[in-house]
Amino acid sequence: MAVSLSDVAKRANLSLATVSRVLSGSDYKVSNATRERVLKASQELGYRPNEIARALARRMTNTLGVIVGDITDSYFAEIARGVEDAGSADGYLTIVCNADRNPSAELAYFQMLLEHQAAGILFAGGFYPDVPDTDRLYQALKKVKGSNTKVLSLADRGYDGIKVVSVDNVAVLRDLTRHLIKLGHRRIAYIDGPEGLSTSIQRRRGYEQAMQEADLNTNLVFPGGFGIESGRLAAATMLAQSLPDAVVAATDDTAIGAVVTFRQAGIDVPRQISVAGVDDSKYAQLMNLTTVKLPTYELGALATRLILGPAEAFSDRTILTHRIVRRGSTTWAANVVPSGGTSRAG
Amino acid sequence: MAVSLSDVAKRANLSLATVSRVLSGSDYKVSNATRERVLKASQELGYRPNEIARALARRMTNTLGVIVGDITDSYFAEIARGVEDAGSADGYLTIVCNADRNPSAELAYFQMLLEHQAAGILFAGGFYPDVPDTDRLYQALKKVKGSNTKVLSLADRGYDGIKVVSVDNVAVLRDLTRHLIKLGHRRIAYIDGPEGLSTSIQRRRGYEQAMQEADLNTNLVFPGGFGIESGRLAAATMLAQSLPDAVVAATDDTAIGAVVTFRQAGIDVPRQISVAGVDDSKYAQLMNLTTVKLPTYELGALATRLILGPAEAFSDRTILTHRIVRRGSTTWAANVVPSGGTSRAG
DNA sequence: TTGTACGCGTTATCAT
DNA sequence: ATGATAACGCGTACAA
Numbered sequence: 008m009a010v011s012l013s014d015v016a017k018r019a020n021l022s023l024a025t026v027s028r029v030l031s032g033s034d035y036k037v038s039n040a041t042r043e044r045v046l047k048a049s050q051e052l053g054y055r056p057n058e059i060a061r062a063l064a065r066r067m068t069n070t071l072g073v074i075v076g077d078i079t080d081s082y083f084a085e086i087a088r089g090v091e092d093a094g095s096a097d098g099y100l101t102i103v104c105n106a107d108r109n110p111s112a113e114l115a116y117f118q119m120l121l122e123h124q125a126a127g128i129l130f131a132g133g134f135y136p137d138v139p140d141t142d143r144l145y146q147a148l149k150k151v152k153g154s155n156t157k158v159l160s161l162a163d164r165g166y167d168g169i170k171v172v173s174v175d176n177v178a179v180l181r182d183l184t185r186h187l188i189k190l191g192h193r194r195i196a197y198i199d200g201p202e203g204l205s206t207s208i209q210r211r212r213g214y215e216q217a218m219q220e221a222d223l224n225t226n227l228v229f230p231g232g233f234g235i236e237s238g239r240l241a242a243a244t245m246l247a248q249s250l251p252d253a254v255v256a257a258t259d260d261t262a263i264g265a266v267v268t269f270r271q272a273g274i275d276v277p278r279q280i281s282v283a284g285v286d287d288s289k290y291a292q293l294m295n296l297t298t299v300k301l302p303t304y305e306l307g308a309l310a311t312r313l314i315l316g317p318a319e320a321f322s323d324r325t326i327l328t329h330r331i332v333r334r335g336s337t338t339w340a341a342n343v344v345p346s347g348g349t350s351r352a353g
Numbered sequence: 354m355a356v357s358l359s360d361v362a363k364r365a366n367l368s369l370a371t372v373s374r375v376l377s378g379s380d381y382k383v384s385n386a387t388r389e390r391v392l393k394a395s396q397e398l399g400y401r402p403n404e405i406a407r408a409l410a411r412r413m414t415n416t417l418g419v420i421v422g423d424i425t426d427s428y429f430a431e432i433a434r435g436v437e438d439a440g441s442a443d444g445y446l447t448i449v450c451n452a453d454r455n456p457s458a459e460l461a462y463f464q465m466l467l468e469h470q471a472a473g474i475l476f477a478g479g480f481y482p483d484v485p486d487t488d489r490l491y492q493a494l495k496k497v498k499g500s501n502t503k504v505l506s507l508a509d510r511g512y513d514g515i516k517v518v519s520v521d522n523v524a525v526l527r528d529l530t531r532h533l534i535k536l537g538h539r540r541i542a543y544i545d546g547p548e549g550l551s552t553s554i555q556r557r558r559g560y561e562q563a564m565q566e567a568d569l570n571t572n573l574v575f576p577g578g579f580g581i582e583s584g585r586l587a588a589a590t591m592l593a594q595s596l597p598d599a600v601v602a603a604t605d606d607t608a609i610g611a612v613v614t615f616r617q618a619g620i621d622v623p624r625q626i627s628v629a630g631v632d633d634s635k636y637a638q639l640m641n642l643t644t645v646k647l648p649t650y651e652l653g654a655l656a657t658r659l660i661l662g663p664a665e666a667f668s669d670r671t672i673l674t675h676r677i678v679r680r681g682s683t684t685w686a687a688n689v690v691p692s693g694g695t696s697r698a699g
Numbered sequence: 700t701t702g703t704a705c706g707c708g709t710t711a712t713c714a715t
Numbered sequence: 716a717t718g719a720t721a722a723c724g725c726g727t728a729c730a731a
Contacts, residue, residue, distance in 0.1 A: 009499055011724055022702045027726060035727095038700060058468040059408045060724030063707050068405060070416075070448070070469075078449075079434050084425040091424070091451050100465060102416070103424075103449045105437050119446060122404040123416075153355055235639055267639060290636055293581055293613060357708055368718045373710060384716060406708030409723050 010052045019048035030056065062124055067155045071311060072102045072120035073129040074113055080233070081288055082258075082303055086131045086161065089307025097315050099126065108132070108204065110140035114147060121156055127314035130160040131307070133206030157314045161306050162205055163324070172310040172325045176206055179299050179329050180213030183255055183283055186297075186331055188221050191343030192252035192281060196227035198241040198265065200257035207231075210257050210285070227251055231261055238264025246272050250280055252340055259284035259291040259298055266294060266336060281337035295335040302327040356398045365394035376402065408470055413501045417657060418448045418466035419475040420459055426579070427634055428604075428649055432477045432507065435653025443661050445472065454478070454550065456486035460493060467502055473660035476506040477653070479552030503660045507652050508551060509670070518656040518671045522552055525645050525675050526559030529601055529629055532643075532677055534567050537689030538598035538627060542573035544587040544611065546603035553577075556603050556631070573597055577607055584610025592618050596626055598686055605630035605637040605644055612640060612682060627683035641681040648673040 029045040062068040075083035104116040200207030229241035238261035256262035262284030287300040375391040408414040421429035450462040546553030575587035584607035602608035608630030633646035
C-alpha cells in the first residue's frame with residue numbers, strides 16, 4: 008500500500024486535518040513548528056498525495072482536456088503543446104482527445120472529460136455547423152453549468168455562454184489575398200479547406216472579400232482539404248486547365264503540395280506563379296513559403312491561463328493577431344513595375 | 354448538483370449496490386426486471402458516473418499517461434495517436450506529457466501520473482543514459498510495484514522489470530546504410546542525432562556496423578540533432594569541405610534539411626549525392642526521400658493494448674519491424690553499372 | 700492553532 | 716437476487 012495522509016499524521020503525532028493543511032498547500036494557519044514536523048514525517052515516509060482522493064473531495068481534478076481533430080496534425084499539436092505548457096506550470100495534466108472533427112466523437116469525449124471532473128475542457132479547431140450532432144453537443148454544453156468544469160472554444164461556434172479564444176480566420180485570408188493583389192496579381196485562385204468546416208468557410212469568405220473589394224473575380228476556387236494531397240490535386244487541375252497569376256491555399260500543407268506539383272511540371276514558383284499558405288509551419292519555412300503566422304501555441308496557452316485564472320479576467324471573446332510572413336514563393340506580377348524599383352516581393 | 358448513483362437508487366426503489374452492479378457493467382447476477390428498472394431510472398435522470406469516485410474505490414483511473422519528448426514532433430504525435438486510439442477503444446483517456454527529453458521532467462511527470470492513479474504509463478522515445486536524473490527515475494520506477502499502474506517503455510532503457518515495445522534502432526540504420534552500400538557508394542556520411550541520446554547512439558552504431566562489415570571508413574560522422582537545421586548545417590559543412598557519395602541521416606527532417614541545402618547549392622540529388630533518412634514522414638513522401646518506415650503508430654497502439662490486456666500476453670520485450678522505403682533521393686553510385694541494366698535505385 | 704468527524708460517489712464484502 | 720455498510724484518501728466545516 009502507498010503511504011497515505013494518516014500514515015504521516017501518525018508519524019508526526021498530529022491530526023489528519025493538520026497534516027492535510029500543510030501538505031495540500033492550503034493557506035490555513037499552522038505554526039511553524041508543526042509545519043516542520045509534518046514536512047519531516049512526509050519526507051521520511053516518501054508521502055505522495057492521492058490526487059484522485061483529493062479530487063473527489065474537491066469535486067475537481069487537476070486535469071485539462073483538449074479535444075482536437077488529430078494530434079498528428081501540427082496545427083493541433085502546437086495548440087496542445089500550448090495547453091500543456093500553461094497547464095503544467097500550474098500542476099495540471101493535459102488529456103488529449105482525437106475526435107477527427109467528428110461531432111459525435113467530440114460529444115463522447117466531452118462527456119468523458121466531464122465524468123472525469125476535468126478542471127477545463129478546450130475545443131480546438133473548427134467544426135461542422137450543419138450536422139445534427141453539432142446541436143446535440145450544444146445541448147450537452149449547456150448542462151456544464153452544474154459542474155465545476157470550465158469550457159472554452161478555440162473557434163467561434165456561436166454557442167451562447169461558451170467563451171472563445173481564436174484567430175480571425177476571415178481576416179487571415181483577406182489579408183493574405185490583399186497582399187497578393189498589391190503585388191499586382193489579378194487572377195488569384197483559392198484552394199479551399201474541407202467542405203463544410205467552419206474554418207474553411209471563414210477563410211474562403213476572407214478570400215472572397217479581398218477579391219470583391221478589388222473588383223476581381225472569385226470563381227477560381229478549387230475544392231480542397233488541409234493536406235498536401237489537396238494541394239497537389241488542385242495544382243494538377245490548374246496545370247490541365249490554365250494557370251492563374253497566383254494561388255492562396257487554406258493551409259501551408261496545401262500550398263506546399265501545390266508548389267511541389269508546379270515545380271515538377273517545370274513551372275517556376277514564384278516567377279510564373281505565386282503561391283501562399285497559412286500556418287507558418289516549419290516546412291513552410293524550409294520551402295521559403297509566403298504564409299500567415301498563426302498564434303497556435305499562444306491560442307492553447309492563453310486559453311488555458313484563462314481557464315485556470317480568476318473568472319474576472321475571462322472576457323467572452325479574445326482574438327489573437329496573425330501576421331503575414333513574406334517569403335520567396337510570392338513575387339510581383341509579371342506586368343507590374345514595383346514602385347521601389349526592386350523585384351523583391353513587397 | 355449532478356445526479357448520483359443514490360439518486361438513481363431512490364428513483365428505482367433499489368439499493369445502491371444493485372444500481373452500481375447494473376451501471377458499472379459488472380458481471381454480477383441481476384434479474385432482468387430490476388436491470389430494466391435501473392436502466393430506466395438512470396435514463397430518466399440522465400445519470401453520468403463520477404469517474405473519480407469510481408477510481409477512488411477501484412484504486413485506478415481510466416487514464417493512460419504517455420511521456421513524450423515533444424508532441425509537436427510528428428514522431429511522438431504518431432505514437433500518442435496510437436496510444437489514444439487503442440486506449441479510447443477501451444474507454445480510456447490519454448494524458449500527454451511533454452518532457453523535452455529532460456529526465457527530471459520525466460520523473461516529475463511520472464510522479465504526477467502515479468498520483469493520478471493512471472492505469473498505465475508509457476515512456477516514448479529515447480533517453481540520456483549518462484545523466485544523474487536518469488538513475489533517480491529508475492529508482493522511482495522500481496517503486497511502482499506497490500501501485501496498480503503498469504509501466505512500459507518504448508525504448509530499451511535497460512531498466513530491470515520494465516517491459517519494452519520498441520524498434521531495433523541499430524538494425525534500422527544498419528539496413529539503411531547497407532542499402533546505400535549495395536548501390537555502390539563508398540564514402541557514406543552520417544548525420545548524427547542529439548549527442549548522448551540513446552536513439553542517436555543506437556542509430557550511429559547501426560551505421561558503423563554496416564560500414565565496418567563492408568570495410569568502409571566510418572569517419573564521416575557529422576554532429577546533428579533531429580531537426581531540419583541540423584541537416585542544413587551538416588550539408589553546409591560538407592559543401593565547404595568535400596562531398597561524400599551519399600548521406601544517411603538520423604531522421605527524415607535532418608535528411609530533408611540536407612537535401613534542400615544541397616539543391617540550393619546546385620547539387621543534384623540523387624545524381625551527385627544520395628540522401629536517405631528515417632521515419633517515413635509525410636514530408637519524406639512529398640520530397641520523394643528514401644527512408645525507413647518506422648511503426649510509430651503501432652508502437653503506441655500495441656504498447657497500450659499490452660498494458661490494458663491480460664498480464665499473460667505481456668512479453669518482456671517486443672520488437673516491431675521496420676521497412677526500407679526506396680524513393681528518388683538515392684540512386685546508384687556514378688561508377689557502378691547496375692546489374693539489372695537500369696539506372697533506377699536498386 | 701489543532702483536532703473531530705462528516706462528506707465526496709463509487710465499489711466490494713458480507714449478510715440476508 | 717438484493718441490501719446494508721465499510722472502505723477508498725482527502726478536504727473542511729465545526730469544535731475545542
